[in-house]
Every structure is written in structure tokens, then in C-alpha cells.
Amino acid sequence: QVRLVESGGGLVQAGGSLRLSCAASGRTFSVYTTGWFRQAPGKEREFVAAIIWSGASTYYANSVKGRFTISRNNAKNTVDLQMNSLKPEDTAVYYCATRPYIGGRLPNEYDYWGQGTQVTVSS
Numbered sequence: 001q002v003r004l005v006e007s008g009g010g011l012v013q014a015g016g017s018l019r020l021s022c023a024a025s026g027r028t029f030s031v032y033t034t035g036w037f038r039q040a041p042g043k044e045r046e047f048v049a050a051i052i053w054s055g056a057s058t059y060y061a062n063s064v065k066g067r068f069t070i071s072r073n074n075a076k077n078t079v080d081l082q083m084n085s086l087k088p089e090d091t092a093v094y095y096c097a098t099r100p101y102i103g104g105r106l107p108n109e110y111d112y113w114g115q116g117t118q119v120t121v122s123s
Contacts, residue, residue, distance in 0.1 A: 009117030022096030
């Protein structure tokens with residue numbers, strides 16, 4: 001089993017920045033891809049970004065490309081999401097998740113999930 005804990009959420013004004021972190025523990029050797037997803041009230045959970053274990057490949061949703069950057073630190077078993085130029089429509093609960101295979105943009109492709117962290121962007 002893999003345990004995931006997100007941190008770093010909060011309230012920020014439009015145009016501001018936040019950095020989310022996802023800390024993994026447990027059977028982390030089984031993790032190939034770590035993804036970030038978000039879910040706004042009344043909406044389905046959607047893909048934001050993902051990174052493979054080596055960091056060599058990253059994937060982004062079109063809505064965040066150029067504004068968000070995903071990175072990982074394997075020594076610390078963490079995956080960060082740097083979010084710049086935030087918009088009110090980025091407001092959501094952000095979750096990290098892992099899967100034992102490469103890639104993946106659908107929630108049902110991921111096996112383990114964190115509890116989420118709230119990001120609120122005010123206009």
C-alpha cells in the first residue's frame with residue numbers, strides 16, 4: 001500500500017502562486033507515475049499533471065500548461081506542483097495519486113489517493 005499526504009493549499013489572489021507537495025510512504029517502489037488531479041464543487045475530478053518516477057516525462061492538462069510545473073524528489077519521496085498565474089477557475093480540492101504504470105490521465109487509472117488539499121483563488 002502507498003500512503004499519500006498533500007500539503008501546501010490555501011487562499012491566494014488571482015495572479016498569485018502556490019506550491020503543493022505530495023509526500024509518499026509505504027510501498028513507494030511500486031509507484032511509476034504520480035499525478036495531480038483536482039475537483040471543484042459540482043464538477044468531476046480532472047487531471048492536472050503527472051510525472052514518471054525518473055522525472056524524465058511530464059504531462060499536463062491544456063488548462064494549466066505553461067502555468068503549472070510538476071517535479072519530484074525521489075530522495076524525499078515527494079512530488080511538488082508549482083502553480084503560478086493562478087486563476088479563480090483553478091479553485092478546487094487538489095489530490096495526488098499514484099499508479100504502477102506510465103502515464104494516465106483518468107482518475108480510475110490510479111490506485112492510491114491522498115486526502116486532498118484545498119486551493120482557493122480569489123478574484
